[in-house]
Amino acid sequence: MPRELKNCPAPAKLNLFLHIIGRRADGYHLLQSVFQLIDRCDYLDFTVRSDGIIERANQVAGVPAELDLVVRAAQLLQKHSQSSYGATITLHKNLPMGGGVGGGSSDAATTLLALNHLWNCQLSTTELMQLGLQLGADVPFFIFGSNAFVEGIGEQLQEVQTPEQxxxxxxxxxxxxxxxxxxxxxxxxxxxxxxxxxxxxxxxxxxxxxxxxxxxxxxxxxxxxxxxxxxxxxxxxxxxxxxxxxxxxxxxxxxxxxxxxxxxxxxxxxxxxxxxxxxxxxxxxxxxxxxxx
Missing domain, CATH: 3.30.70.890 (GHMP kinase, C-terminal domain)
Incomplete structure (x- = not known):
């Protein structure tokens, strides 16, 4: 089993369009959009720990470690898979926070993908997407891993080919x-x-x-x-x-x-x-x- 993964990419996304077509009785808005992956990324380093501790190794301005989606994603996967492993995680931020490009959600998705591999949890893409939804509506898209036509409240994804640009x-x-x-x-x-x-x-x-x-x-x-x-x-x-x-x-x-x-x-x-x-x-x-x- 590998002990570490370095420079794991967490790409941004753009909404090529975003239409609001209705509202559910519970107040959630019904959307249609195409999510486009782009090659501007945050990068994360992961090192496996045998003591079960999950820690973020570096400071990230404006994001305390205990509130970081990266840490929360690792904790969620650890609990769900009952893994005895932990991880030391370093997050290199390039994507703006609060910019609409999905940086935090993408960081969480890359964490789930990387630690599922490092910890040998063997969860399927569908299982990881279900876990990711507990962290945020955009996280499943980044685990899905392809550009997508998005419907519902953001949970319905269909792969779509997008123009090269x-x-x-x-x-x-x-x-x-x-x-x-x-x-x-x-x-x-x-x-x-x-x-x-x-x-x-x-x-x-x-x-x-x-x-x-x-x-x-x-x-x-x-x-x-x-x-x-x-x-x-x-x-x-x-x-x-x-x-x-x-x-x-x-x-x-x-x-x-x-x-x-x-x-x-x-x-x-x-x-x-x-x-x-x-x-x-x-x-x-x-x-x-x-x-x-």
Whole structure:
């Protein structure tokens, strides 16, 4: 049994669109979205311990170890599998917190995938996804490991092929609490449902993020970033190239480009008060090939 795994990737995701098509009686919103994996990642190191202790070896700004989804994921797997092993975990953060790119959820998913392997728990992907759902709605997607057409409250996943493209992502420097978006009276909750077969070629569909208008009202910086990025988008009636929009409940915004060169050229023009980076679309989670080798 291997004793450690180093530099395990935890990739970000973008919502190529995010439609809210209804609301359940219990208050949960019904969504449709396509989750796109990209090659911008956090990285984690894992070393197996024989004493059963789970610890995070480094400080992460704004995230106490006892509240970290990484630690909670390891504890959950340990309890579920009744493993006697522990782990020392180091988390190298590159992804913004509260940016809508799923960083914390992805970190938790990579932890479950890596420790399932290191501890020889032999849980299936489905079992790991069920565990992950206890930690957050986006965690099962990262364990699923492929780009997905997402429905329900985020728990229904169907694999989907997405267009090859490069993304310029801008961090406007604000943190958007998701509850503030979902509770807003102005939030659109009746967008017409689409079918997975519509994606990405339906020219009659306005591929948008229904949370964006509310977020822009609450945080003008998001609107400014979208307006700035929109001048560079390549107009298309479908989703071959993603138009400038916000991901998730914010605050990151992005736009798709055909080539890395095009994305990098625009990235050099981003105003200095915003952080920006370029990422490539992935078709599957890099841990899939890692753990198959």
């Amino acid at each position: 490069y993304f310029l992502v801008i961090e406007p420097g604000v943190n958007v609490p998701t509850p503030s978006i979902f509770s807003a009276k102005e939030l659109t909750r009746d967008t017409k449902a689409v079918r997975i077969t519509d994606f990405p070629d339906a020219t009659t569909v306005a591929w948008k993020n229904d949370m964006q208008a509310v977020a822009c009202t609450l945080h003008s910086e998001i609107k400014e970033a979208i307006d700035w990025l929109s001048q560079f988008q390549q107009e298309s009636g479908n989703l071959r190239l993603a138009s400038a929009k916000m991901t998730g409940s914010g605050s990151c915004v992005f736009c798709g480009f055909e080539t890395e060169k095009q994305a990098n050229e625009v990235c050099t023009q981003v105003p200095k008060h915003w952080k920006a980076w370029v990422a490539k679309a992935l078709q599957q989670h890099p841990m899939k090939s890692w753990l198959q080798n």
